[in-house]
Amino acid sequence: MYSALYNHINRFIDLSTGEQEILAPMLKSFSVKKKAFLLTEGQTCRANYFVAKGCLRLYFIDIKGAEQTTQFAIENWWITDLTSFLFQTPSEFYIQAAEATEVIAIEHHLYDEMFHKLPKLERYFRLILQKNHQASQRRIKFLYSQTAEERFRHFNSLFPEFVQRVPQYMLASYLGFTPEFLSKIRAKK
Known part of the structure; x- marks a missing residue:
């Protein structure tokens, strides 16, 4: 157990x-x-x-x-x-x-x-x-010390499976920006 x-x-x-x-x-x-x-x-x-x-x-x-x-x-x-x-x-x-x-x-x-x-x-x-x-x-x-996009890319490189697991608004909050900004970053891929 x-x-x-x-x-x-x-x-x-x-x-x-x-x-x-x-x-x-x-x-x-x-x-x-x-x-x-x-x-x-x-x-x-x-x-x-x-x-x-x-x-x-x-x-x-x-x-x-x-x-x-x-x-x-x-x-x-x-x-x-x-x-x-x-x-x-x-x-x-x-x-x-x-x-x-x-x-x-x-x-x-x-x-x-x-x-x-x-x-x-x-x-x-x-x-x-x-x-x-x-x-x-x-x-x-x-x-x-990093831009919002750099924080996302760095976090995504360390924990790619985690980025897919949690709701976007929670991830954005953790990384210090809005869910809308996270959508824009993800759209750039």
Whole structure:
């Protein structure tokens, strides 16, 4: 049931079968329908979500009322509102399923217990957070140093299958432009 997560963890650290058995009761798996929410603005984020299959997105509503996607999570990626999750404060974000998604969650109230029983998972999550932080820094750099068309071409070269998976308005929001502009870029092909 949790094999996708165990395989992912074992790419970073060695988690034995016995340790997997200790971790399993702390995990919760469930399905999320397309467009369903795991978190809405004002709620406290209660879990860190691992995508076993599907796609989730993290976004906020800007001052003009437009959705601004800040992160996607596809298979083998984690997603959460980290500030709300760590400090148990109301979120300023939404987490929504961009497509039907299979999720494995670790709830906040189990984090300390998990790290106490399986200290090596602290290393795993540190490595995941480092990769996530690096990706966020690169995304910010690209938003300020590349034209909109360059951002699309670069993203499309890295994740061509992903570009086809998500709705155009979500992708445009993530890349920092309008869906209409994305249509014009795609039409140039």
